[in-house]
Each structure stands twice: as structure tokens, then as C-alpha cells.
Amino acid sequence: MENSFSIIDILETSWEITKKNFLLIIGYSLVAFVALAIVQFIYLGLATSQNVILSTVGFFAFLIINSMANLGFYKLIFRLIDEEEEDFSVKKVIPSWKNILSFVSITLLLGVIVATFTLIYTQLLKNGSFADFVEIIKNNPIYFESLAVFAFILLLLATMRFMFFPCFIVDDDSTGFESLRQSKALTHDNLMKIMVVLAMVVGFIALGFLALGIGIIVTYPFTNVILVVTYRRLVNSYISEHPEEKKVGL
Known part of the structure; x- marks a missing residue:
């Protein structure tokens, strides 16, 4: 794949890959969606039970299937980018256990971070002064909107810096x-480019939902193809600029 980075070129390349392999990409997405829906339904049923062991097993089963579905899709796109679609088989897009455990570990880390901040916030609310401060923020539109914008910017920056970890x-x-360290290194000098790509991704997903939600069947896989193509272009560019490094960020 070429080293140059062009938003138009990325869109054209992503569309060509999607159009050329439309049935394969959509077929995989539908199968993965159905499998995840079934596993999630089973997990929710187990979660409502009083059996802690079954609930835990269901939770980790959902994490593993979710990891397999997401990483499998990335493996499929990488094979299509490398023009190996004629050699396609289900076995070749199944991620290794190392890949699955790596993805699960990041998912759990994110869950721990969210749970920790939630717990800290809950405990702080028990403090009268902090609770009064929160009420002031909630009742003042300017303060509340400013805080919301600040939180959104932080979330956006974190997303842009670490969004390529599944690709690595x-x-x-x-x-x-x-993979987190590599994603951070890859995006270090490319935040503006990535922001444009991310805006396009959000836009396509929004269009999918606007089309009675049915369009998401096409736009969601397409946006993931865009992300993988963007990743490849950035990696090729990074390696050409840092020939002494065998891996991004190392």
C-alpha cells in the first residue's frame, strides 16, 4: 500500500475494497452481529440469575466472542487490503488466543477505569461541599456546558490517540x-488528519442510523475499512520516516 496520506485517496481505496468484497464483508458483519446478539442475550439471562459463577462465565464468554468478532473483522480487512481474498477461509480470520487476550485485557482495563471514576465520584458526593459544588454546576448552564465540552475534548483526544490498538x-x-503505546506513537504527529477521518466515520455512521437504522449494516463495516486503510497508510508513512525502528513506537 502507498505511503502517501490523502483523505480522498483513503475514501476511494476503502470504497473500492468494500465494493469489490461487498458480500464477504457484509456477510461477515451480519454473522458476527447475530452471534454477538445471541451471546449477549444469554449473558443477560445469566446476569439476572443468582449464580455468581454462571454470571462470571457468561461475562467472559461475551468478552471473548466480542473480541473474536472485532479482531476477526480486522484480520479480514487486512487480508483484503493485501489482495488475498482468493485465499479466504474462515480459519484464517480467526484471531489467536494471544490476540483475544490482548483485546480482552484492554476492554477490562477500560471497564476498571470507568468503574474507578464512577466509584470515586459516588464517594465524593457523600461530601457535602462536593455535592453542593455539583449542584452549582448542574444549575448553571454555562458551567455545565463548559464542563461537557471539556470532557468531550478529553474523550476525543483519548479516542484519537488509542483508536488503532486493535489494528496493532x-x-x-x-x-x-x-498496542496502546504503538497507537499513541503512530498518532502523535497526525491528530489533525485523524480528526478528519474520525469525523467522516461518525458522519457515515450517523447516515446509517438516519436511513431507518438499516443503513448501518453497510456504513458500519465501511467505516471500519476506512480505519484499517488509514492505519496502514500511517504505519507505512511512520516506517519510512523512522527506518531504524522495527516496530512503531519501539
Whole structure:
């Protein structure tokens, strides 16, 4: 794949890959969606039971299936980018256990971070002064909107810096934390480009929902193809600029 980075070129390349392999990509997406829906339904049923062991097993089963579905899709796109579609088989897009465990570890890390901040916030609310401060923020539109914008910017920056970690797990066989470090290094000098790509992704997903929700069947896989193509272009560019490094960020 070329080293140049052009938004138009990325869109054209992503569309060509999607159009050329439409049935394969959509077929995989539908199968993965149905499998995840079934597993999630089973997990929710187990979660409402009083059996902690079954609930735990269901939770980890859902994490593993979710990891397999997401990483499998990335593996499929990488094979299509490398023009190996004629050699396609289900076995070749199944991620390794190392890949799955790496993805699960990052998913759990994100859950722990969210749970920790939620717990801290809940405990702080028990403090009268902090609770009064929160009420002031809620009752003042300017303060509330400013805080919401600040939180959105932080979330956006974090998303842009670490959004390529699944690609590194699949493409570079990286561990969870290694993939985060590599994603951070890859996006260091490319935030504006990535912001444009991310805006396009959000726009396509929004269009999918506007089309009675049915359009998401096409737009969601397409946006993931865009992300993988963007990743490849950025990696090729990074390697050409840092020939002394065998891996991104190392």
C-alpha cells in the first residue's frame, strides 16, 4: 500500500475494497452481529440469575466472542487490503488466543477505569461541599456546558490517540499495553488528519442510523475499512520516516 496520506485517496481505496468484497464483508458483519446478539442475550439471562459463577462465565464468554468478532473483522480487512481474498477461509480470520487476550485485557482495563471514576465520584458526593459544588454546576448552564465540552475534548483526544490498538494487535501481534503505546506513537504527529477521518466515520455512521437504522449494516463495516486503510497508510508513512525502528513506537 502507498505511503502517501490523502483523505480522498483513503475514501476511494476503502470504497473500492468494500465494493469489490461487498458480500464477504457484509456477510461477515451480519454473522458476527447475530452471534454477538445471541451471546449477549444469554449473558443477560445469566446476569439476572443468582449464580455468581454462571454470571462470571457468561461475562467472559461475551468478552471473548466480542473480541473474536472485532479482531476477526480486522484480520479480514487486512487480508483484503493485501489482495488475498482468493485465499479466504474462515480459519484464517480467526484471531489467536494471544490476540483475544490482548483485546480482552484492554476492554477490562477500560471497564476498571470507568468503574474507578464512577466509584470515586459516588464517594465524593457523600461530601457535602462536593455535592453542593455539583449542584452549582448542574444549575448553571454555562458551567455545565463548559464542563461537557471539556470532557468531550478529553474523550476525543483519548479516542484519537488509542483508536488503532486493535489494528496493532492483529497486524503486529502486539500485546494489549504494547498496542496502546504503538497507537499513541503512530498518532502523535497526525491528530489533525485523524480528526478528519474520525469525523467522516461518525458522519457515515450517523447516515446509517438516519436511513431507518438499516443503513448501518453497510456504513458500519465501511467505516471500519476506512480505519484499517488509514492505519496502514500511517504505519507505512511512520516506517519510512523512522527506518531504524522495527516496530512503531519501539
